[in-house]
Amino acid sequence: xTKFPTPSIDWAAxxxxxxxxxxxxxxxxxxxxxxxxxxxHFCAFVSIACFIGAGAAAIALFRMDETGTAIVANAxxxxxxxxxxxxxxxxxxxxTVGVSYAYVLRERMGEYYALLLTAAAGMCFFVSADDLxxxxxxxxxxxxxxxxxxxxxxxxxxSLEAGLKYLIVGSFSSAILLFxxxxxxxxxxxxxxxxxxxxxxxxxxxFLVTGLAMIIVGLxxxxxxxxxxxxxxxxxxxxxTPVTAFMSAATKVAALVLTMRLLVTAFPAQEHLWTISxxxxxxxxxxxxxxxxLVQTDVKRLLAYSSISHAGFLLMPxxxxxxxxxxxxxxxxxxxxxxxxxxxAIVAARERELARPVTLEGLAGMGWERPGMGAAMTLFMFGFxxxxxxxxxxxxxxxxxxxxxxxxxxxxxVGAIATVVSIYYYLGVVRAMYxxxxxxxxxxxxxxxxxxxLGTSVALAVVVTVGSFIAAQPLLDIATDAVSFLPFPH
Amino acid sequence: xxxxxxxxxxxxxxxxxxxxxxxxxxxxxxxALLVALAExxxxxxxxxxxxxxxxxxxxxxxxxxxxxxxxxxxxGLYDFSLWLVGLTIVVSTAAIAYGFWSGRERMxxxxxxxxxxxxxxxxxxxxxxxxxxxxxWEAMMIPLYIAIGVxxxxxxxxxxxxxxxxxxxxxxxxxxxxxxxxxxxGTFDMxxxxxxxxxxxxxxxxxxxxxxxxxxxxHGWLPDAYRESPPEVAAILSGVISKAAxxxxxxxxxxxxxxxxxxxxxxxLVLATxxxxxxxxxxxxxxxxxxxxxxxxxxxxxxxxxGLFAVxxxxxxxxxxxxxxxxxxxxxxxxxxxxxxxRAxxxxxxxxxxxxxxxxILATVLITTGVIALAVxxxxxxxxxxxxxxxxxxxxxxxxxxxxxxxxxxxxxMLRLISAILHRNPGPTITEAALDLRPAEISxxxxxxxVLLALSFWPAAITDHSFGGRPAGTVGSQFEAAP
Numbered sequence: 001x002t003k004f005p006t007p008s009i010d011w012a013a014x015x016x017x018x019x020x021x022x023x024x025x026x027x028x029x030x031x032x033x034x035x036x037x038x039x040x041h042f043c044a045f046v047s048i049a050c051f052i053g054a055g056a057a058a059i060a061l062f063r064m065d066e067t068g069t070a071i072v073a074n075a076x077x078x079x080x081x082x083x084x085x086x087x088x089x090x091x092x093x094x095x096t097v098g099v100s101y102a103y104v105l106r107e108r109m110g111e112y113y114a115l116l117l118t119a120a121a122g123m124c125f126f127v128s129a130d131d132l133x134x135x136x137x138x139x140x141x142x143x144x145x146x147x148x149x150x151x152x153x154x155x156x157x158x159s160l161e162a163g164l165k166y167l168i169v170g171s172f173s174s175a176i177l178l179f180x181x182x183x184x185x186x187x188x189x190x191x192x193x194x195x196x197x198x199x200x201x202x203x204x205x206x207f208l209v210t211g212l213a214m215i216i217v218g219l220x221x222x223x224x225x226x227x228x229x230x231x232x233x234x235x236x237x238x239x240x241t242p243v244t245a246f247m248s249a250a251t252k253v254a255a256l257v258l259t260m261r262l263l264v265t266a267f268p269a270q271e272h273l274w275t276i277s278x279x280x281x282x283x284x285x286x287x288x289x290x291x292x293x294l295v296q297t298d299v300k301r302l303l304a305y306s307s308i309s310h311a312g313f314l315l316m317p318x319x320x321x322x323x324x325x326x327x328x329x330x331x332x333x334x335x336x337x338x339x340x341x342x343x344x345a346i347v348a349a350r351e352r353e354l355a356r357p358v359t360l361e362g363l364a365g366m367g368w369e370r371p372g373m374g375a376a377m378t379l380f381m382f383g384f385x386x387x388x389x390x391x392x393x394x395x396x397x398x399x400x401x402x403x404x405x406x407x408x409x410x411x412x413x414v415g416a417i418a419t420v421v422s423i424y425y426y427l428g429v430v431r432a433m434y435x436x437x438x439x440x441x442x443x444x445x446x447x448x449x450x451x452x453x454l455g456t457s458v459a460l461a462v463v464v465t466v467g468s469f470i471a472a473q474p475l476l477d478i479a480t481d482a483v484s485f486l487p488f489p490h
Numbered sequence: 491x492x493x494x495x496x497x498x499x500x501x502x503x504x505x506x507x508x509x510x511x512x513x514x515x516x517x518x519x520x521x522a523l524l525v526a527l528a529e530x531x532x533x534x535x536x537x538x539x540x541x542x543x544x545x546x547x548x549x550x551x552x553x554x555x556x557x558x559x560x561x562x563x564x565x566g567l568y569d570f571s572l573w574l575v576g577l578t579i580v581v582s583t584a585a586i587a588y589g590f591w592s593g594r595e596r597m598x599x600x601x602x603x604x605x606x607x608x609x610x611x612x613x614x615x616x617x618x619x620x621x622x623x624x625x626x627w628e629a630m631m632i633p634l635y636i637a638i639g640v641x642x643x644x645x646x647x648x649x650x651x652x653x654x655x656x657x658x659x660x661x662x663x664x665x666x667x668x669x670x671x672x673x674x675x676g677t678f679d680m681x682x683x684x685x686x687x688x689x690x691x692x693x694x695x696x697x698x699x700x701x702x703x704x705x706x707x708x709h710g711w712l713p714d715a716y717r718e719s720p721p722e723v724a725a726i727l728s729g730v731i732s733k734a735a736x737x738x739x740x741x742x743x744x745x746x747x748x749x750x751x752x753x754x755x756x757x758x759l760v761l762a763t764x765x766x767x768x769x770x771x772x773x774x775x776x777x778x779x780x781x782x783x784x785x786x787x788x789x790x791x792x793x794x795x796x797g798l799f800a801v802x803x804x805x806x807x808x809x810x811x812x813x814x815x816x817x818x819x820x821x822x823x824x825x826x827x828x829x830x831x832x833r834a835x836x837x838x839x840x841x842x843x844x845x846x847x848x849x850x851i852l853a854t855v856l857i858t859t860g861v862i863a864l865a866v867x868x869x870x871x872x873x874x875x876x877x878x879x880x881x882x883x884x885x886x887x888x889x890x891x892x893x894x895x896x897x898x899x900x901x902x903x904m905l906r907l908i909s910a911i912l913h914r915n916p917g918p919t920i921t922e923a924a925l926d927l928r929p930a931e932i933s934x935x936x937x938x939x940x941v942l943l944a945l946s947f948w949p950a951a952i953t954d955h956s957f958g959g960r961p962a963g964t965v966g967s968q969f970e971a972a973p
Contacts, residue, residue, distance in 0.1 A: 327558075368596075382632055385658075388625045394556070397621065397669065401559060404669045409690075412669065416662035423658050424651065427635070435639045435647055472556045480558070 007073035016054040020121035023050030043113040077130035085127035085257040092249040098457030100242040119145035123254040132181040162238025177218025183211025193266040222255035226288035236304035245344030249337035278319035285312030286418035320406040326483030328398035335391030342461030367433035391468025500609035518598025545958030560677035570956035582608035585722035603633040649714035660701030667694025702735035706765025716784035721828025729821035765792035770899035797878030805881025812874030833924035844916030864904035870945035
C-alpha cells in the first residue's frame with residue numbers, strides 16, 4: 001500500500017474557521033439535551049462566543065503576519081488580506097446574531113445558528129483561497145449554507161421561494177465559475193493563483209481568456225453586480241431579514257476580497273482585459289441598481305437594489321487595479337458592512353413590530369416613535385448616499401480618488417451621477433420616517449418588547465459607521481497593510 | 491483653537507439638545523438659544539480683537555486626518571471670512587430665537603438642527619482643506635433637508651426633493667473636482683494648492699456653486715424651497731447658505747483657477763446678468779411676499795457673482811460687502827414675511843394691505859429694511875452695488891449698464907412689496923386682531939436692521955477690514971503662504 005503524502009497543515013491559520021465550525025457542531029448537538037425554552041438563548045450565546053473567539057484569532061493572526069505565506073500545500077494563503085476579510089465576515093456574523101436573537105423559528109434555532117456559523121466559516125475559508133479548487137470549495141461551502149438559511153422559515157412561501165431561487169441561480173453561477181476554472185486549468189495546467197500568473201504571462205490564449213471571463217461572471221453573481229444581479233431583489237426580499245442582513249454584508253465582503261485577490265494575483269498579464277470589463281460591470285451595476293431602486297416600495301427590496309449599486313461602487317476600486325484602489329476597497333467594505341447590517345436590522349425591528357413586510361408606508365412616523373432607530377436609519381441612509389458623517393463618505397472619496405488617480409475620471413463622474421440618482425430613494429426612506437404622519441398600525445398585542453440585542457447591534461453599526469469617519473487614519477493603515485502584498489499591475 | 495470652538499460649539503450644543511430628555515420643549519429650545527447666544531458672544535469678542543492688518547490665516551488649527559492623500563483637518567479665519575462667519579452667526583441666532591419664539595413643534599429637534607446647520611456653515615467658511623470644505627458643505631444640506639421636510643409648508647415634500655437633487659447634483663460634481671484638484675496638487679491643503687489651469691475641474695466646482703447661489707439657470711429649486719420653508723429656515727437659506735456659494739467662487743474659483751476664470755468670464759457674466767434682470771423682473775411680478783424676496787435674492791446673488799468675476803479691488807470688495815448686506819436684508823425680510831404671514835395666514839399680496847395703520851413698528855421696520863434693500867444712496871446695499879458696478883465697468887460698460895437697470899428694477903419690486911403690505915386699504919385677511927410686532931419679534935428683527943444701519947453709516951467696517959485692504963492683489967497670493 002503506497003503512502004499518500006499529506007501536506008503539513010498550519011492549524012493556527014485555520015483557527016477562525018475551526019472555532020466557527022466547532023460552534024456549529026455545538027449548536028447542532030447540545031440543544032437536543034436542553035429544555036425547549038433554553039435552546040434559542042443557548043445557541044445565540046454559543047454563536048456570540050464563537051464569533052468573538054474567531055474574531056480574536058483573526059485579529060491575532062493579522063497582527064502576527066507581517067508577510068503573506070502559502071499554507072496547506074499552497075491551497076490557502078495566510079496573509080493580512082485574508083485576515084482582514086475574515087474579521088469583516090466575523091464582525092458581520094456577530095452583529096447578525098444580535099439581529100437574530102429575537103427571531104424565533106419554533107424547532108430550528110439550533111440549525112439556524114449552526115448554518116450561520118458554517119456560512120461564516122466558509123467565507124473565512126473562501127477569502128484565503130489561493131487556488132482555483134479551494135476557491136470553488138469555499139464558494140460552495142458558504143453558498144450551500146446560505147441556500148438553506150434563505151429557506152429556513154419553511155412556513156413562509158416567500159422564504160421558500162427565495163431559497164429556491166437562490167439555489168437555482170447560485171448553482172448556475174457556481175457551474176459557470178467551475179467551468180471557467182476548468183478552462184484556465186486547461187490553458188495553463190496549474191490551479192494555484194501565482195502559478196497561473198507564471199504560466200500565462202505572454203500570450204492570451206482563447207481558453208484562458210474564456211476561463212477568465214467565466215470566473216468573473218461567477219464571482220460577479222455572488223457580489224450581485226449587474227448584469228448578474230437578477231436573484232438579488234427576490235432573495236433579499238424573501239429571505240428572513242437577519243439572513244438578508246448577513247448576506248448583504250458578509251457575502252459582499254467575501255466575493256469582493258476574493259475577486260481582487262484572484263484577478264490581481266492570477267491574471268496580472270490579462271489586466272488590460274479585466275480592468276475594462278470590470279469597469280463596464282461597474283457602470284451597469286450603478287445604472288441598474290439605482291434606477292431599479294427608484295420604483296421600489298418594499299424596503300428590503302429597495303435595499304437590495306441599493307446593494308447592487310454598491311457592488312458597482314465596490315468594484316470600481318477593483319477595476320482600477322492600483323494599491324490605492326485596494327485600500328479603497330477594504331476601507332469601503334468596513335463601513336459598508338456595518339451600515340448594511342444596521343439598516344437591515346432596523347427593517348427587522350420594524351417588521352416584528354408591524355408583523356408584516358415593511359414598505360415605505362409602513363415606516364411612516366417611525367422616526368418620531370422610535371427616535372434611536374430613526375436617527376440610526378437616517379444616518380445609514382445619508383451614509384449610503386455618501387454624505388458625512390459616515391465612513392462610507394471617505395470610502396467613496398477613496399474609490400473616486402482611485403479612479404481619478406488611474407486616469408479614469410469618467411468612472412468617477414459616472415459614480416457621481418449614480419449617486420445623484422440614489423438620493424431620491426435613500427431620502428425616500430427618511431421622508432417616510434419623518435415627513436409623514438404616523439399611520440397607526442394595529443399593534444399585534446401591545447407595544448413590542450424592547451430588543452436589547454438588536455439595539456446593541458444597531459448601536460455597534462452606528463459606532464463603526466461614525467467611527468470609521470472620524471478615525472479614518474488607523475483603519476486606512478489597516479487597509480493599506482492588508483493589500484500591501486498584492487502585486488498590483490499599476 | 492477658537493475657530494474649532496466656533497464650529498463645534500453649535501454642533502455639540504445640537505447633540506446635547508437632542509440627547510437630553512428635556513422636561514418641556516421650551517427648556518430644550520431655550521438651551522439651544524443659549525448656545526446660539528454664547529456663540530454670538532464669542533464671535534463678537536473675537537471680531538473686536540482681530541488683527542485686521544494681517545492678511546494671513548489666524549486662529550488656525552491643524553490635525554492630520556488621513557495622511558496618504560494629504561487630507562487634514564485644517565481650519566482658520568481670514569479677515570474676510572471672519573465677516574461671513576459673523577453673518578452666519580448673527581442670522582442663525584436670529585433664526586433660532588425666532589423659532590423659539592414661534593413655538594414650533596418638537597422644538598428641541600428643530601432648533602438642534604438649526605444649531606448643527608450653523609456649525610456646518612461656519613465650517614464651510616473656515617475650512618482650509620478641500621475635503622474638509624466638502625464635508626461641511628454636504629453637512630449643511632442634511633439639517634436643511636430635514637428642517638424643510640418636517641416643519642415646512644404644504645408643498646414641502648416636492649420642495650425638498652428638488653432642493654436636494656439640485657444641490658447634490660452640483661456638489662457631487664464638485665467632489666470629483668475636489669479629488670482631481672487635490673490629487674493633481676498632491677495635497678488637499680488649500681493654502682498649498684497652487685494655480686490650476688484645468689477648465690473641467692473649475693466647471694465641477696462651478697456647478698456646485700452655481701446651484702447653491704443660485705446662478706441663472708440653475709435656480710429651479712429656489713422658489714419652492716424659499717416658499718415652503720419655515721420663515722427662519724428661509725432666512726438662513728437665502729441669507730447665509732447662498733453666501734457659501736459665492737464664498738466658494740472667491741476662495742476656490744478665483745484663487746485656484748485665475749486663468750480659467752479669465753477665459754470663462756464672458757459666459758459667466760452673461761448668465762449672471764440674465765439672472766440679475768430675470769430675477770428682478772420675476773420679483774416684480776411675484777404674487778406673494780416670499781416670491782418677491784426669493785427672486786430678489788436670486789437677482790442679488792447674481793449681482794454678487796458679477797462683482798466677483800470682475801476680479802479687481804472694487805468688484806471683489808463690493809461683492810463681499812454685498813454678501814454681508816444682502817444676507818442681513820434677506821434674513822430680515824423673510825422673518826418679516828413670517829410675521830405678516832402669521833397675522834394674515836397668507837403671503838398673497840392681493841389679500842394683504844393697509845397694515846401700516848395702527849402698526850407703526852411693523853411699518854417702520856419693513857420700510858427701513860426695504861429702503862436699504864432697494865439700495866437707496868447712503869445704504870450699505872448702495873455701497874456694495876456701487877463698488878460692484880464700478881468694478882465691472884472696467885470689464886465693459888455694458889455689464890455695468892445692465893446692473894444699473896437692475897437697481898431700478900429693485901426699487902420697483904421693493905416699493906411694490908412695501909405698498910402691497912402696508913398701504914392701500916386693509917386687505918380681506920387683515921383684521922383688527924392682527925397686532926403690531928410683538929416685543930419678541932422686535933428684539934429679533936430690529937438688531938438685524940440695526941446692523942444694516944450701522945453698516946450703512948460705516949461700510950468701510952468691512953471693506954477696509956478685509957483682504958488686508960487690497961482684494962485683487964491678495965486674492966491670488968494671500969492664501970498661498972502656508973505657515
